[in-house]
Amino acid sequence: MTTHTSHPEIIKRLKRAEGHLKSIITMLEGQRPCLDVAQQLQAVESAISSAKKTLVHDHIDHCLEQVVREGTQSADDTIREFKAITKYL
Secondary structure, three states, rough: OOOOOHHHHHHHHHHHHHHHHHHHHHHHOOOOHHHHHHHHOOHHHHHHEEEEHHHHHHHHHHHHHHHHHHHOOHHHHHHHHHHHHOOOO
16 A cells, blocks of 8 residues: 555544544543533544545545556556545545
């Protein structure tokens, strides 16, 4: 797998989401109000969604663009890969 310039930012977002998720578990164990828990769950969901979108766009912008420019992958394979990765948006 190729590392892209966006990967450190994605890792940072996911680690932040991981911290939020751990705090949500603590909140539930401590019987915190559902509204507070729901807000934190929304924050985790948003962070993960943002990380996923960044990863997919980065793959399209760098990996797929590179194989098209270099001609190292057939057009059919590139289109199949594009369709496969965009399912996750």
